[in-house]
Amino acid sequence: MTFDEYVDNIDEKWRESFIRTWNVISEHLPEGFDVYIHHGMPGFVVPKDRYPEGYHVDNEPLPFIGVASQKRHLAVYHMGMYRDPELYDWFAGEYPRHMSTKLNMGKSCIRFTNPGKVPYDLLGQLAEKTSVDEWIELYESRKQ
Template identity: 45%
Template sequence: MHNKIDTPEDYINQLPEERKVPIRKLHNLIKDNMPVGLEAGIGYGMLAYYVPKSRYPSGYHCKPFPPLPFINLASQKNFIALYHSGLYAKKDLYDWFVAEYPKHAKYKLDMGKSCMRFKKVDDIPYPLIKELLGKMSVKEWIAIYEKSLKK
């Protein structure tokens, strides 16, 4: 992406046509179902859903000026990436997601620590992602995050 991106709409508008629909659908799904207390915007060049500084003034420890990230969504060259920090931070949540995924998708889960990679955009498990969004509150995310800083 070469143009300045200030808003989620800017991000979506400069995507290739074949990516606009699934990214917009995921963006709307996340906005409509994300935990209360998150805000949507742009972070790290991606669509971002984060704990605002008004709620968590310390921000992200690596770079305290941005807000605390929680979920990110990006259109990469060969896939759509959905990052959910709770999957990395809470083993029970990760285990639940990995066990549930085959019930919602035809293809094998392609996942890193917190990143799901969707190479086939018509096999994105929207209902499972919606369910995932309700599994962790902002308060729980902040508590897990702060606990991890003390280690």
């Protein structure tokens, strides 16, 4: 599946918020990440030529951020927050300053159940916080 095919299959209710979320993350992400379809959703990965070991689970490129339109929500999967408690705490602390809705988040998955209530500025700030090299270093440090 290509990115365009993925977008074409998004429910109309979520399409605009998905595209806007994708664009904000893409515009703010440090250089070096590639777009890749991983586990059926588009996302940003560390390319294999930059990190040949890839992701330990499936030997694919190392995933960093995924964006998915689900039936009942829009999801942003940020592996850096899963690995970096300080980044997780920063996001959780900043969220109420941007949104009046309750944060719906797991270890790496941020879920938005209302397409009109997505903190795009905050997602852009989050995307800027980790470079490719920092993500590789963090991933390597937690593998041991």
